[in-house]
Amino acid sequence: MSSGLIFGNKILDVVFLSAFIAQAYKCISPLITVGKFDFRKLFSTGGMPSSHSSSTVSLACSVGVVKGFSTTEFAIATIFAIVTMYDATGIRQEAGKHAKILNNLMEGLPILNTHEFEELKEFLGHTGFEVLMGAILGIVISFIMKGYLLS
16 A cells, blocks of 8 residues: 555545544534534534544544455454444533533532633534434545545
8 A cells, every 4th residue: 555645644544534524514514504604613522423433434444445344453443433433422422411510500600600710611522313424424435535545
């Protein structure tokens, strides 16, 4: 396999492309709903589709395309993707719920409502649908880029 553009690795190229497309969609989709582009979402977590899912699933698929789907490398990348997607829908989503409760408590206590305390970020995780769409995006990007990966 010849070297790619990023770090000399074609698999990383596909992973970064997949993550970028997921994040770019988050910036463009507000054009439909609220009529404006939201550049801040390019570097934010959460939302539709999950860039964590997109990147880790594209990693697993790209490794499968290059190394084979019955290899140890593919198994490792697949388990990594599953753990990441579980974390995105479970632990990080729960952390967001906790942040919302804490923000509400801080609003109700004037002694805490100072500039010393920043509002906690509430939107950390993903719904199952956002994770699924990110995973599908990762698969699609990997197979669209199959020729590049194998060249």
